[in-house]
Amino acid sequence: MRRISGIACITALTLCLCACNGLNAIGPKDATGKPSVYAKVEKAPNPLLVGCYVRSRPSEYNRPNKYEFCLVKEGDGYAMLYYVMDGKTLATFKDWTGAVINGDSVTAEYDGSRYFVKDGKVWQMTTTGGPHRMLRMN
Secondary structure (H helix, E strand, C coil): CHHHHHHHHHHHHHHHHHHHHHCCCCCCCCCCCCCCCCCEEEECCCHHHCEEEEECCCCCCCCCCEEEEEEEEECCEEEEEEEEECCCCCCEEEEEECEEEECCEEEECCCCCEEEEECCEEEEECCCCCCEEEEECC
16 A cells, blocks of 8 residues: 555656646747747847746735746847736736837836846836746746
């Protein structure tokens, strides 16, 4: 009986660890290909903004919204792949969105969230609060 319980626990743990790779809505293949919209560049982005990020879970919310973005360089321009999930309704948006890049910050046109570099880290300010730390996905 104990042997079966141990095997079941190891199997469940293995499945959980494998599933962790699927927790991000934006994968490496999503940010490839031709963007449908490009960012307006007022000043070239800080290199720390280029790449893919996910917002760390704010501890003050039971069901926080989820935010992910990838800022990619395509030819001479930049494009922002964006994902948002509303924590209350579970409604999602995942697509290329217009953005305004101004050196140390990029603002998503979809919802007005601003991502910026401060002290070598990327942060997010939404229209309702922040700042929230962003974690690099790649």
